[in-house]
Amino acid sequence: MLKLTINGETREVDADPSTPLLWVLRDHLDLTGTKYGCGIASCGACTVHVNGRAVRSCVLPASAAQGQQITTIEGLSSDASHPVQQAWVELDTPQCGYCQPGMIMASAALLEENPSPTDDDINSKITNICRCGTLPRVREGIHRAAEIAAKGEQA
C-alpha cells in the first residue's frame, strides 16, 4: 500500500510503487485535472507541487512521493481563487485548456518562490508546452497574478 498526502488528505493506494505519481493521481484517485502529455518530463502538463515546488509527476515514482505534501490543481484552491487562477479567468488565457493545469501549477510555484518575476525569470522557469499557443497570455497572466497576490497581501 502506498500512503500519499494529497491536497492535505492522506490517501492509501494499492498500486505498484514504481507507478508514476501521475497515473496514481489519474487512474487510482480520479484526480484527472493533472494531465498526461508526454510521459518524459518534456511538456509540463503533469505538473503538481511536491512540498510547494513544481514537479513533473509523469516521471516521479509514486513511492518517492510518500511522506511529501502533494498539491494538484484540484487542491490549489477550493474555488478557483488562487491569484493565478483569477488572472487566468480575467485574461481568458486557456484555449483548449489541456495544458493549463500544468501551466497554472508551474506558475503558482514560480510566484511562491519569486513574487514578482521578470520576463527572464518567467522564460527560464516556465518551460511548459502549449500547442494552442496561449504563451503571450500565460506571460501576462503571471504578471497579473503577481499583482493580484501583492494587493491581496496588503489588504
Place this chain on the structure above:
Amino acid sequence: MSREAVCISRRGFLAGSAATGAGFMLAMKIPFGSDAHADDLPPEINAWVVVNDDDSVTIRIARSEMGQGTLTGLAQLVAEELECDWDTVQWEFPTPGQSLARERPWGSFSTGGSLGIRSSHQYVREGGAAARTMLIAAAAKQWQVDAGECSARDSVITHGPSGKTLTYGTVAATAATMEVPDEVTLKDPKDWRVAGKSKARLDTREKVDGSLRYGADLTFPGMLHAAIHACPVHGGTRKSVNASKAENMPGVHKVVEVGNDAVAVVADSWWQAKTALEAVDVIWETGAATEVNSESIDQMMVEGLSATEDRIFVGNQNGDAPAALKAAKKTITADYRFPMQSHAPMEPMNTTAIWTEDSCEAWVPTQNGEAALEAVAKAAGLFPEQCEVHKVILGGGFGRRGMHDYAIQAVQIARQFPGTPIKLLYSREEDQRRGYYHPLTHARMTAALTDEGELDALHIRISGISILASLRPALQAETLDPFVFQSLGPDGDPPAGDHMGIYEVPNLLIDHAMRNIHLRPGFWRGVNANQNVFYMESFLDEVAQAAGKDPLTFRRGLLKSQPKAQAVLDVVAKKAGWGRELPASHGLGLAVCKSFGSFVAACAEVSVIDGKLTMHKIWAATDPGYAVNPQQIEAQIFGSFVYGLSGALYQEMTVEDGAVVEENFDTYPSMTLAQMPEVESTVMPSGGFWGGVGEPTISVAAPAVLNAVYAATGKRIRHLPVKDQALA
C-alpha cells in the same frame, strides 16, 4: 455563468463540460425526437435554444470546441438574435445521434478549415431570431396584443404601448408551441451588442480548476484501460504476436488484436496496460515501405520538380509563363522545401466506448461528430441508429481529430469486452507514430522581370504529397487536387476564392507533380497554405532583391487589384516602422496572403547574433470580414504564431525504415516562453465577407520571420524546418 459541472442531462445532451459515471448509459435511454421530450424538461424553443425556468438560456453548439473559441462565438451569434441576457447563457452539445434522429436540424458538425463560424453564422443567427420571434409571439398571445407592438431585450419582452413585461422563462412553454416563422430578418452587424464584442469565453472556469473532463479523463464504473501499438510503418499489417509475458503482468485482462495492424493491452489501469504492451512482441509485415526513408522521399520530390509527365496538374495560370520565361534575358530561380509535421495536440488520441450486441456508445474527442458516429457504427457492426457518439471538449485538434482511426480502434477493442466500458488512450509515442502528417512538398520557383524590374512571369512547380489523393483515392488519384494550390489558386466563388493567390502576375503558371508516399497525410492547421505562402512570400523577397526593389513597394505593385490585402500589409508595415533604422544585426520581414477567406499579414523583427536567432516582435493584422469575438481572434493569432513557428523552426517528422523517427516532444519540440516573441495584433474587419481566423496567420508566420532573418544576415533559408541550419 455557473453550470452544473456534470453530465449527461435528462435530454441526453452533454451539458456544461464534464461527463461522469452518473450519467453513463442514460443517454441511450432517452427519447430525443423533437416531439418526444419529457414534460418536466425546460422547453426547447427550437433546435438551437432552450429557455430554462430561471430565465437562463441554453444554446446548443454542434461544432466542436478544441480551443479555438468557436463555442463562445457561435453562442454569441445565436444570443445576438435571440436578444437574451448574455450573462445567463449556458451551452450544450447536441449529439450526432440526435442529429440523425431529427434529420440534422443543426446542419454540419464538421469543425475544420476555419469554417466553424463562417459556414454556419447565417443559420445559427436565424435559429436565434426564430426563437426570439416565437417568444415574442407567445407573450403577445398571453397579452392578446399584436406581436408587432412587442420587442425583446435581455430576455425580457416588452409591450410598447402598455409597458407590460414578461420574461423569457414565463412564456417559454407557450413559445415552444408557436408557429415557426417562415422568414426572419437578421440584424445589421453594426447594431450587434453581443456578437462582435470581446466577450469572455463560456468554457474558462472549468479549465482553470482541473474540473473539465476531456476524453482522456473520463471514468465509468467498471471501466478498463487500453494501450495500443499499431504498425509504425503505415499500411503494414500484424504478422504474429507473442503476448505470453504480457498476459501475466499485473492488472492485465487481455492482450487483443485490433484490426489487421495493431495490438492492444487491456488492463485495470492505463499504466499497467502501457507497461505490459512494451512486453508484447509483435512482428509486422511491412513490405517495400520498409525501404523508404527521408532521403528517398526527398529524392522523389526533387525528381518531381522537373518532371514532364502527363499528370502534371495545372492549378492556376494566365498569360504564357513558359514562353515568357524562355524569352527572358534573365530568370531567377530557387528550390524550396516544407517538411512533414505531426499535429501533436496536447491531449493524445483517445476514445471511450461500450459495445453490446445491439448498441454502441462512444465518447469521442472529434472534430466531426457525424463522421465519428458513422465510423463508430461501422466498427461496431451496427446501424448508426443503434449507436451514439458523445462529444467532449477537445484537448487540441489542429486537424488530427477529423480522422477517426482511434475511435474505430476503441470500438474494435470494446467489441471484445461486451458491456464493459473501455478507454483507449494513445501514448505520445503512438500519437506521433500514427499521425496524419502535414504533407511534404518541394517547390521550384522561377521568375522573370521586365527591364523596369516588374515581375513579368512566374512559374511555381510544386512537387509533393496530396492529402485528398490519400483520403479519397478513387476520386483523386487520376485528377487534380485543387487544395494543393491553397493560397495560390485562382479567384472564383468560394472555396476557391477563399484560398486565392492575391498577386497579379502577367504570365503565371502554378502546377503540381503529385508524389505520394505510404505515410498518411492529413489536414494540419493551415494545411497547404503553410508551405505555399512560405514559398511565395520568401521568393517574392528574392525577386524584389533581384529587381533592386524594396520588398514592401514590390508587393504593393502586385496588389493593385487587392485593396484588402494591401490594407493588412500596410498596417503591419506601418506599425513595425518599416524602413526605420534598425539596431545592428536586426532585420524586418514581411508576408501577406489570403487564406481561409481572410486577409492576413505579418511583419517580424528579428536579430541574429553569433548565429542565434531572437524573434523580438511580430506585428500581425487580420481582416476576417466580420469579427465575432475580437479577443478570441487575437488569441488565435497568438496561437498561430506559436503553432506555425514551432513547425517552421523546429519540427519535422523524419523517416527511417518506413517509420517516423520523432516520437515525443524531446525530438519534436514546441516553442516555449523563452522563444516566444511579443505579438501585437490588429483585427480589422472590413465587412462584406466571412473569413476564418484559426488558421490563416500560420501561413505568414514563417516567411515573415525568415524574410527578417535574410534582412538581418543576407542568409536565405529555403528549407524548413530551420532546426540547426547555420543562420550566418
